[in-house]
Amino acid sequence: MAARILITGASTGIGAATAREMAPGNTVFLHYNTSEREAGEVAVAVKEAGGTPHLLQADLSEKRGAELLAEQMNELTDALDLLVNNAGGIVKRETLDETEWDTMLETFTLNAFSTFMVTRWMLPLLRAGRRPQVINLTSVAMRTGSPTAIMYASSKGAVDTFTRGAAKTLAPQIRVNAIAPGVIATPFHDKATSPEQFDQFKAATPLQIVGRPEEVAQAVRFLHESTFITGATIDVNGGMYMH
Numbered sequence: 435m436a437a438r439i440l441i442t443g444a445s446t447g448i449g450a451a452t453a454r455e456m457a458p459g460n461t462v463f464l465h466y467n468t469s470e471r472e473a474g475e476v477a478v479a480v481k482e483a484g485g486t487p488h489l490l491q492a493d494l495s496e497k498r499g500a501e502l503l504a505e506q507m508n509e510l511t512d513a514l515d516l517l518v519n520n521a522g523g524i525v526k527r528e529t530l531d532e533t534e535w536d537t538m539l540e541t542f543t544l545n546a547f548s549t550f551m552v553t554r555w556m557l558p559l560l561r562a563g564r565r566p567q568v569i570n571l572t573s574v575a576m577r578t579g580s581p582t583a584i585m586y587a588s589s590k591g592a593v594d595t596f597t598r599g600a601a602k603t604l605a606p607q608i609r610v611n612a613i614a615p616g617v618i619a620t621p622f623h624d625k626a627t628s629p630e631q632f633d634q635f636k637a638a639t640p641l642q643i644v645g646r647p648e649e650v651a652q653a654v655r656f657l658h659e660s661t662f663i664t665g666a667t668i669d670v671n672g673g674m675y676m677h
């Protein structure tokens with residue numbers, strides 16, 4: 435049966451790959467912020483793969499963004515089966531000595547607060563869904579800590595803890611899981627990582643390669659098809675962090 439899926443940050447990278455992976459036979463709500471052209475291309479790909487795309491725009495780095503996204507979703511559908519909280523990024527690389535209140539607030543609003551509130555506002559739609567699930571994108575950085583993006587890593591740590599709390603409070607009806615990617619080749623690094631840093635990350639990965647966004651999308655599909663997993667975080671990181 436067709437699933438109704440909302441992917442935030444579906445215009446590029448992991449979100450776009452997830453939209454393509456999950457498209458066949460499904461209704462896919464594609465959220466984007468600034469990359470309108472790329473989001474349009476993803477919508478075309480979803481349609482070509484046999485899915486039904488809908489585009490939604492909202493800036494999730496501000497308080498109003500999550501609300502705006504929820505309003506659009508309530509107009510478009512009366513139920514949701516899968517919410518993928520994927521939108522995010524390093525607003526600005528800062529060490530602890532460089533940390534500014536405003537960038538810290540924007541970083542937490544984009545990566546953590548919007549994830550919390552989009553989830554909260556999607557609860558009525560999820561409760562009306564079939565085998566509903568929330569999947570949050572965190573990061574290997576929340577496990578290792580990041581000296582050059584300390585608030586980004588901390589905001590992802592908050593999302594990981596939220597995943598477990600939400601999994602407990604929303605069980606048994608709604609499952610909540612997370613995926614913690616390692617270094618994945620996407621526009622994320624074009625915006626925030628120098629070529630030298632990127633090479634260092636690759637060298638610190640035991641498999642000595644960077645991941646492709648499709649490999650994270652496959653983990654989303656795996657969780658979507660699973661039935662006995664909740665409150666879990668799946669590492670897709672080439673061995674960069676091992677428990």
Ligand SMILES: NC(=O)c1ccc[n+]([C@@H]2O[C@H](COP(=O)([O-])OP(=O)(O)OC[C@H]3O[C@@H](n4cnc5c(N)ncnc54)[C@H](OP(=O)(O)O)[C@@H]3O)[C@@H](O)[C@H]2O)c1
Binds near residue numbers: 442465495524572623
């Ligand atoms: N790539 C990696 O190595 C890596 C590693 C660990 C975790 N992650 C996480 O994986 C997720 C996807 O990242 P990615 O690598 O696919 O990066 P990406 O290609 O840069 O995609 C980021 C997505 O988030 C959206 N976004 C960014 N700022 C936004 C804002 N203010 N409001 C709303 N949406 C916003 C972007 O939308 P527009 O372009 O339309 O503005 C885009 O669709 C993120 O949560 C990231 O933290 C990535």
